[in-house]
Amino acid sequence: MDSIFAAQPRSTATDEQFSELLKRPGLRIERILSTGQSSPAGFWYDQPEGEWVLLIQGAARLRFADEAVARHLQVGDYVDIAPHRRHRVDWTAPGQQTIWLAIHYSTTAAAPSFRTSTS
């Protein structure tokens, strides 16, 4: 058992920190720590996989190329980012660690459907 708050490295203004929490075929769960970083000017992520993100700690502004205004994310907010939907991180809260949970998922696999189940 691990904690998503565990082992936060000392903040540096230079690099975001990526930690893989789970990797399975077609699925990758990742923790991302930001400390005031944003995407480089003019840079857009354009990813072949889908990505579902949940803000665990801190605050951020997530911008989509097809939207005029960035979305302000607070703790608990989640967004699904479709494959190849261009996006960037305009801002993360300075002076504190922002924690993202990112679920990267393949949309190209011929995966079986789920049965309805609980738990």
Add this chain to the structure above:
Amino acid sequence: MDSIFAAQPRSTATDEQFSELLKRPGLRIERILSTGQSSPAGFWYDQPEGEWVLLIQGAARLRFADEAVARHLQVGDYVDIAPHRRHRVDWTAPGQQTIWLAIHYSTTAAAPSFRTSTS
């Protein structure tokens, strides 16, 4: 954009609340709200899919059939539950809402491997 804290129904002592946040082939992201519930006596979950859970709010005790002692989960703790690993929820904190994020994933699909990527 939605919040994992949104629209928490008034607590009742009788039922857990399940909300599907995302469904894709081989992947289902779910929010589970517990208010003091535990699994019925003698009941074990035995699921064909893998399940990765993260405790978002509250506290819980998660018991595996192959472990003598339940694991006490606090906010931020996560656990991967392999397919068919029998488990049950021994306890959730009474008088408050415990929020689980559950990532249900298929392990039977012939899904493509991920390339290393960021975001």
